[in-house]
Amino acid sequence: MHYDPDVFLEQFSIVKRFVYHLFYYRTLHASYKRHEIQSEFWVHTIDAHLSQAAISWCMVFGSHGCNPTHWKKLSQLNSQEIEKSFRAGLVTHTSLDMRAWEKYWKEMNEFRNEYVAHRHISFQKPVPDFEVALKIAHYYDDWIRSLIAKGHSQEEEQFIPPATFDEPPLRESERFLREEASLMIDQFLKHTKKHQNDESPYSFP
Numbered sequence: 001m002h003y004d005p006d007v008f009l010e011q012f013s014i015v016k017r018f019v020y021h022l023f024y025y026r027t028l029h030a031s032y033k034r035h036e037i038q039s040e041f042w043v044h045t046i047d048a049h050l051s052q053a054a055i056s057w058c059m060v061f062g063s064h065g066c067n068p069t070h071w072k073k074l075s076q077l078n079s080q081e082i083e084k085s086f087r088a089g090l091v092t093h094t095s096l097d098m099r100a101w102e103k104y105w106k107e108m109n110e111f112r113n114e115y116v117a118h119r120h121i122s123f124q125k126p127v128p129d130f131e132v133a134l135k136i137a138h139y140y141d142d143w144i145r146s147l148i149a150k151g152h153s154q155e156e157e158q159f160i161p162p163a164t165f166d167e168p169p170l171r172e173s174e175r176f177l178r179e180e181a182s183l184m185i186d187q188f189l190k191h192t193k194k195h196q197n198d199e200s201p202y203s204f205p
Contacts, residue, residue: 003074003075003078003082003147004073004074004075004076007068007069007073007074008074008144010069011060011069011071011074011144012141012144012167014056014059014060014069015056015057015060015137015140015141015170016167016170016173017052017056018053018056018057018060018133018137019134019137019170019173019174020173020177021049021050021052021053021056022049022050022053022130022133022134023174023177023178023181024049024181024185025046025049025050025053027181027182027185028042028045028046028049028185028189029046031185031186031189032046032189034189035189035190035192035193036193037189037192037193037196038196039192039196042189042192050127050130051116053130053133054108054111054112054116055112055116055117057108057112057133057136057137058108058109058112060140061105061108061133061136061140062105062108062109062112063109071086071140072086085143085147086143087101089139089142089143090136090139093135093138093139093142093143094132094135094136094139096132104128104129104132107125107128108128108133110125111125111127111128137170138170138171141169141170141171142169145169
């Protein structure tokens with residue numbers, strides 16, 4: 001299968017960015033509620049991570065016409081084969097049939113287009129379930145690695161060489177974030193709470 005390594009490398013970095021922003025949003029939001037903080041800074045920071053998660057996800061999985069990094073743009077010569085392969089695995093790995101996928105896709109794009117990137121005054125729809133978006137990102141990670149493996153095994157002319165793709169699986173990156181960032185985030189929020197309680201100068205150890 002002929003596909004464009006440059007498009008893929010940009011795609012993957014965006015999907016990884018989505019995973020990171022979603023993790024930061026969830027971890028910050030949980031810590032903010034747990035410590036019962038009132039802070040405009042943290043409210044805007046938390047909201048910004050969710051907004052960036054939505055924007056990043058839609059760059060790869062949203063409207064393909066205006067996004068050069070969309071998953072369908074991975075191959076010009078084999079676009080139909082790429083689309084068939086992605087959609088078939090999507091149903092298997094996410095438990096979404098095509099009707100559910102289309103419904104969710106619409107919800108995410110409306111959230112991005114009507115609330116995050118632009119603002120419809122009357123927008124009142126709930127925030128989409130980002131757990132579904134995360135499952136789709138994980139599936140993309142598995143799917144693209146299978147394409148890489150297939151390209152190597154068949155010694156195809158256009159494949160992603162190991163030297164340009166040595167990223168760990170996204171699930172592994174998430175585990176690293178939980179280990180490295182969760183405690184740090186909680187400490188930041190604890191210091192904010194302490195500052196609000198004793199009105200002492202804001203400082204970090």
